[in-house]
Amino acid sequence: MLRRLALGTAFALVVGAVPPVVRAEAGNVQVDKVQAEPPAATIEEPTTPAEAVGNSGDDTPAPKPSRARRRRGKSRLHGRFVGRVVPDDKLRKEPLQRPSGNLKIVSAANPGDVASVNIYNDDGSYNVDALEDLNHVLRCRRTDAEKPIDLQLLVLLSHVYDHFGGKPLEIVSGYRNQRKQSSNHFKGRASDIRIAGVSPKKIEAFAETLDRGGMGIGIYPRSGFVHVDVRSPPSYRWTDYSPPNSNAAEKRPPRGWKRKKLES
C-alpha cells in the first residue's frame, strides 16, 4: 500500500509536474545553470544546434554561448538553424494520460540492437529490467557507455510509439558520452528518432502535442530525424538544416577517453 502510494506519487510527478522529477535524476545541477545563461529568446537551447544534430556527427560549429548571436545571424543568412521559445499558450493544457508503456526501439546504427518492452509493471511502477534494456539500446554509440535515461523521456517515447501504431522508433542518437556536457544527450534526457514510413514532420507535430512545458523538439530535415528532449522550461523548438555526418568536436568523447574496442 505504502509502496503503491509512493509509486503513485512518483508517477504523478513524472507525468504531471513534468520538469522537477527528472531533473533530480539527471543530476541537473549544472543543467539549470546552463540553461539560465542564454536570454531565452536567443540561444534558447544551448545544447541545440550542435548537440541535437545527432545523426552521425552532423552539424554546426561549436556552440559557445558567446557565439549565439553570430550563429543566429548566420542561420538567418543561410537558413541552417532556426529556433524559438514556445509561448505558454502553445503548450498543452490538459494533463498527459499515461501511455501504454509499450516501447520498441532499434538502434539506427546497428539494427540488431533492439529493445521491445513495457516500461511499467502491472502496479504502475517502472519495470527495472525494461529500463535497463532501453538504456542499453540508447547507450552512447561512440563509447558504448550507458546512462540511465530520463524516465520522463521514456514516457514521452512510449506516447510516440502508441500514437504511430507500434512502429519501432529508430534511435539515431540517445545518450552521448560527449565532450560538450551541457548537451541534453549527455544528460540522458534527449533522443533523436525516426520512424520508418512516418515523416519527421508528423513526428514533430505529434511530439508538440505532448508538451506541457519543458520539452525541446527539433527537426533535422536533411538528416530526417526529430530530436526530443526534456528540460527546464521554457520549451524550445527548432529546425536545423545542417547536413548530416559532420563530426562536430563537441560530440566526440571526452578528452582522455580510451577507445576500448581498439585496445582489446
Ligand SMILES: [Zn+2]
Ligand atoms: Zn538530438
